Amino acid sequence: MDAMTWPERHPELSDGAIRLRPFVPADAPWVHDAGQDPEIQRWTRVPVPYTPADAEAFVGSFAPQQWRDRIGWHCAVVDVDGTSLGASALVVTDAEAAVAEAGYWIAPAHRGRGAATAALRLLTDWGFDALGLRRIELHVDPRNLASIAVGGRVGFTSEGVLRQRTRRLGEQRDVQMLAKVVAPGE
Numbered sequence: 001m002d003a004m005t006w007p008e009r010h011p012e013l014s015d016g017a018i019r020l021r022p023f024v025p026a027d028a029p030w031v032h033d034a035g036q037d038p039e040i041q042r043w044t045r046v047p048v049p050y051t052p053a054d055a056e057a058f059v060g061s062f063a064p065q066q067w068r069d070r071i072g073w074h075c076a077v078v079d080v081d082g083t084s085l086g087a088s089a090l091v092v093t094d095a096e097a098a099v100a101e102a103g104y105w106i107a108p109a110h111r112g113r114g115a116a117t118a119a120l121r122l123l124t125d126w127g128f129d130a131l132g133l134r135r136i137e138l139h140v141d142p143r144n145l146a147s148i149a150v151g152g153r154v155g156f157t158s159e160g161v162l163r164q165r166t167r168r169l170g171e172q173r174d175v176q177m178l179a180k181v182v183a184p185g186e
Contacts, residue, residue: 004095004133013123014080015122017114020075020122030084034107039108063075072090121154136156136179137177138156140178158177161174
């Protein structure tokens with residue numbers, strides 16, 4: 001696919017064990033609860049402190065607006081029974097070059113069961129197949145070994161460390177760049 005496309009309707013993606021679906025306002029309480037986790041606060045961009053109003057704005061305004069603007073899909077990661085496990089996102093960073101950044105987090109009670117890997121795999125496949133992306137990046141703190149391992153399991157390759165690239169919780173931080181690209185000719 002030569003040009004990046006954006007579907008009119010939200011997809012609902014599943015691998016039989018987990019499902020990615022659009023956020024709905026009823027997700028705000030569990031998103032808020034997960035946002036209290038020190039690991040989510042340490043490794044992601046959630047505000048600290050993370051208030052109920054922050055979660056409501058995220059699921060009710062920010063995520064839907066990113067979809068309408070055709071630049072991002074922020075989705076809930078749920079199991080086949082509908083239990084909320086976490087969140088995943090794919091945000092276009094360069095539409096002309098068909099490049100996006102992916103992100104994910106899983107609530108503490110659901111970690112270690114492959115949900116992040118499955119979510120990233122679904123999101124990456126959808127980004128390449130449905131959107132026509134050529135490159136998907138992960139920007140990960142080099143100390144977040146679990147997230148780096150998730151990327152590796154989905155075929156992302158480390159491209160190096162961007163020194164002093166971001167600021168989080170009052171600390172200047174490095175960012176490890178991982179990427180997965182479409183093979184030439186595909």
